[in-house]
Amino acid sequence: EVQLVESGGGLVQPGGSLRLSCAASGFTFSDHYMDWVRQAPGKGLEWVARIRKKGNSYSTEYAASVKGRFTISRDDSKNSLYLQMDSLKSEDTAVYYCVRAAVVVPAAFDYWGQGTLVTVSS
């Protein structure tokens, strides 16, 4: 069974930093592109970042709203995905989902974690 379990969310002050983690199981993690998608309270879905697999040099893509502040990374030996969030703003407050892209790209998001809430507030 595919499982994606996020952790690391919480309350942080504006300008602060937070690191989210996602533990993956039930599939060959290294075969998939992985993404982060967020959802502000009561709002729609917003794609945040993508990291490709080793064969694509672990290259990354970011939404303009987070570029230069967030860094996505992965550790295939630990089946884990990360999101380092720096210079946090109130508008970054959201539930952050760890998401798997289907193995054949271009790919839709075929599995989602349960999400972890990040609140940026003083």
Next chain:
Amino acid sequence: DIQMTQSPSTLSASVGDRVTISCRASQSISSWLAWYQQKPGKAPNLLIYKASSLESGVPSRFSGSGSGTEFTLTISSLQPDDFATYYCQHYNSYPLTFGGGTKVEIK
């Protein structure tokens, strides 16, 4: 950036109704479109990929159609479990973007 526009934003329907949700892309995305269902407090769930391919395990009452810039999600006979919010998403290019969502409510 490609903008995804869904309509309507809210839809009131009864069990057994045929429901249609539209999604328009601001430029052609070929068939690189997915549909997701989200229930309150839960993560989204993939229903349709590549515009018309049904994800494994998804009931056959869900179907998708379209290509280029115009897409449709159809629920042939609405069931109680289908009251939720639906999102379209393109994956043609970066940034990946979602539509604003369509909430399907009980009439």
